[in-house]
Amino acid sequence: DSVTYLLNPNKPLDEQQYSDSQTYDDYFEETALNSLQQMSILNDMGKKAGFVLNDEQKATIKQAMDDIRSAAAANQFNDVDKYLRAMYGRGLDEKRLLKLLETSYYATFYSQALVQEWKDSFTDEEKAAYYDSKRREYDLITYYSYFVDGSADNENGIDSETAMANALETAQAIAVARTEDTFGELVYKSASEDQKETYKNYDATRRENVAPASITNEQWKAWLTDPARAYGDTTTFEADSGYYVFMFTERNNNEYNLENYRAIAISVEKNADTGAITSDTLSAAQAKVDELIAAYNEDPTEDNFIALSDKYASKSADGSSSSGLYENVNMSMLSGDIADYVFSPERKAGEVGYIYTDETFYVFYTKEEGKQYNLVIAENLMSQEKYDATIEDLSDEYAVKTNIVFALAKRK
Structure with missing residues (x-):
């Protein structure tokens, strides 16, 4: 101990x-x-x-x-x-x-x-070879996971042993899935009534671009990072009060370029009485975004975008530094719509665009890409060893x- x-x-x-x-x-x-x-x-x-x-x-x-x-x-x-x-x-x-x-x-x-x-x-060849020898530790993993509760239900006469047996049966029934949609359907079917609204969205169980170092359970990590893992593989793991069921979907080998960009976040105000976003407050925020982009287009430079951030930003986006600058961003640092936008292959240096997510408009200025991330990981590890x-x-x-x-x- x-x-x-x-x-x-x-x-x-x-x-x-x-x-x-x-x-x-x-x-x-x-x-x-x-x-x-x-x-x-x-x-x-x-x-x-x-x-x-x-x-x-x-x-x-x-x-x-x-x-x-x-x-x-x-x-x-x-x-x-x-x-x-x-x-x-x-x-x-x-x-x-x-x-x-x-x-x-x-x-x-x-x-x-x-x-x-x-x-x-x-050399890039040396770095690529080194990364290949370490990829099990650094490739990002995308998978689905769901916990089936096996706690005793004394009010309904279900003891812990029976509850665990029922949980295992449910987990194994979900584990027959071989596609993401089927996994989502089976999770939704098994979810309790008060959870169905959550699991109606099949992505509620999705874990995207997870770094192996962040997976603290060694059994889970060993299974998920096994080089033999292939799309649709499933398994179950026993826990103290239930069972986890996992589906592996893909491995990201980090062969992409780090991203550099600036961001201005514009929150949508909520109605003072109801605390809800209304069509009027949404339209007002959209108008502010349109005004910002029009002002940028009058002088389409990074310096102008920085100046506009002081005027228009209502809060900093996650991970931002001065003037909303994000540098050397990797995929495990972002998620959801922001990740989809930033890492879209359609992005070009010098362009400005925006998305609306989580009750906030994000206006982006895309800068030149950084280095290829797997090579960055390798050179950092190689130089540290030396x-x-x-x-x-x-x-x-x-x-x-x-x-x-x-x-x-x-x-x-």
Whole structure:
């Protein structure tokens, strides 16, 4: 059984367990040593490679230091050194902090440059072959699933054993389906009266473009990601209080391009008295969309679309950043009508269009596509493996140095 150890800030760290084998003092020391070790390795590697920070990177360090000074002033400290001692303990002053920031950021910026260099060195053929070896972990899965309740119904004299047997029989009856429509029909037929409205829509049981990593049940994941899975395959799984029935439909190998776009969301107002959307409020929102698109067409540029977002957007669309910008969006990040629009093969860079879904109009500006996603997954994994191996190869050499430095620091 797993044990949860909560940190008590009023008790010494070496008297509190972080895990069965470590105290909090051990854990924090190990984490600090590992960070110090990687930082030292990357700084030395960067200097040997002649890596120099650019002006933007130097400005980032300066801003971090300025933020510390601002925090000191905001907390009524007229001396940054006193603020640092109050926040982090003795041994840290402004001069040492600046050195730490420079060392830490240098390691970060060099590691980013190094990883990008590796990514650029991998060929598409190498990336495709690597992804193929990992596809079971990363191909997206589309399937249908439905839970048949097997809870006891004491009021009607049905004990748990009988209820579970009935649930299995129902699940197996649904599992004879070999098409999506048949699966939907059988689910609707088996659903209780209070659920029929939900399952009248056959897509209520559909799970589209699901990443295997998000499937927490290992039995389900093993079955769904089995390379032998084919359209129409079905199975059942026993749960504590019923049975799940699954139908596999398709596997997405991620051989598509990531999408980049901007979005302006315009909500349809509801009647103040009834709380419902009316034909008048829907027409008003539609008129606003038409007005926005007309204004865009007067100057069909991305900059104009950004400016219009400030005027017309009533809320941000899911996942948006500044000016409603979405970058490197993959299929598992979107669903429904928005996914259908964004990933439609009809989309072209520079076009503007809209959809209406979930009581909201979404107006889109399509940008140039990103990289092919399976190759992006591969280059990220390949570069991470190479990074880990590089650090591991040098870790023993730096272990003694960092241990000595850390021990000296703890004495201060």
